[in-house]
Amino acid sequence: MDYEPVIGLEIHVELSTRSKMFCGCRVEFGGEPNTRTCPVCLAHPGALPVMNRQAIRYLGRIALALDCRIPERSIFHRKNYFYPDLPKGYQISQYDQPFAVEGGLSVNVDGETATVGIERVHMEEDTAKNIHAGVSGRIAGSLYSLIDFNRSGTPLVEIVTKPHIHSPQAARSFLNRLKNTLQFLDVSDCNMEEGSLRCDANVSVRTVGDQELGVKTELKNMNSFRYIEKGLSQEIERQINMLENGERIVQQTVHFDVVTGEISPLRSKEEAHDYRYFPEPDLVPLVAAADFIAEIRGEMPELPADRARRYVSEHGLPEYDARVLTSDRELSDYYEESVSLYGDAKTVSNWIMGELLAYLNNAGVTAGECRVTPTALVELLGMVKSGDISANIGKEVFTGMCETGESATAIVQRKGLTQISDTDELESLIKQVIEENPSQVEQYRAGKEKVIGFFVGQVMKRTGGRANPQVVNRLLKERLAE
């Protein structure tokens, strides 16, 4: 029997506002535990929340970028449950009147573009951080937990997709695209290691052609897209095996162990959720009037697709270059800065897509972390353009710059890599080469012009690649014609 996986994703994004959602405590990552708290985010009796305007603006940006409909009125609800990381005993969230609904994000999967529907985008607050004491550091089997409330009340946006995703690979592509969009929007650093972007995945399988959805399980809090893809593959396989063996799938949360690659059930005791949502009386409704939306629209940063179009129409780049350069916010910013300093967009693009990307992939660093800044790259490009060094030497210098952080000028001077264009110096070398290789000279003069390459190679060898190839070619042809 042929099975079809059905996947829906829930993504939580911590916004990079300066202060928390409902109080003025600073939003930062890490630091000394329990130093960024106040009566509001510690839930002291009588403390009242007040909404952060900037967080709602960021929420608006996300909703617009995901092509959502923004109803004029949305309200906040209390989601009631007991958990130590939730001091109030409820999380302020949105329920049946979320900020935005019915959007979509188009994704490229296997060369085809498909739109993944967005069910809703809503605002809520993050919980505190638990540190589980015990052998494994995992919640199960820990003896007790320690709570750090610095994160409590950080603005958190939840994005829920429709179950429109049909493979683990497509889930990963969607997440990459979403993360890229969020980074261009300047609303979150999307740092998965630090938990500013987190993802839960709901997955079920059904026989191909079936309209009904199967029983789903949930993979929670996956902290890398690669693990989400792997975990989903594993869970889909497990579900198919169960169905093949005539077993029933139970709706539950499962844990994917990234080390063993195994799936195990989690929190089975806590599955009976009854959150008793009711309107949050401490917060008045949020009205997204036309002028408020227009204001947010006016502040929208340029999205990757728009940047790509501009690179083609204004910079004259091929579409392929434009797509690669806008696949990552830092890379795109790197390119923009380099072009503004250097001018020649295609040359900049070639170096970034070739040398820089190769280095970044190898070293596992981002464009923003690279030691070679756009200014440093542009200095190198200037040296190649002026003929101080050849393009090939330039590549070697670039590698050196990445490794040592030195400037192009410093490396060229230290290693003596300046290109030799000086005719006198080259003339004497060419003379030697011609004298030492009479048979090749004969071949050339007999009409075998390809032999010129041999001579160029010889000159290059003697100069350590520093000879200016154009000059060498010209001089060689002159001498050989004599």
Add this chain to the structure above:
Amino acid sequence: MVNHDDVRYVAGLAKLKLAEEELDRYAVQLSTILNHINKIAELDLDGVEPTSHVLKLTNVFREDEPQSSISQEAALANGPEVEGNAFRVPAIVRK
């Protein structure tokens, strides 16, 4: 009419332990409250939007300006159990 199972369920959600005789008492009290609320259903409410808030206010915001927090010592002073720089709570998932 609220029965004993309903009371037990609601008490469980609120992490309350009730004695047998309390089940009777709360079943009656909760029923009275629900009956009172159900009175509203006797009215003709066609075209009346549910009221989520009684105030006419909307969009009450604060600007995104960080304010000073309370000290770590003051924060932890309210914890029944504290270890080092954090609140300490019993094991979250029991085996």
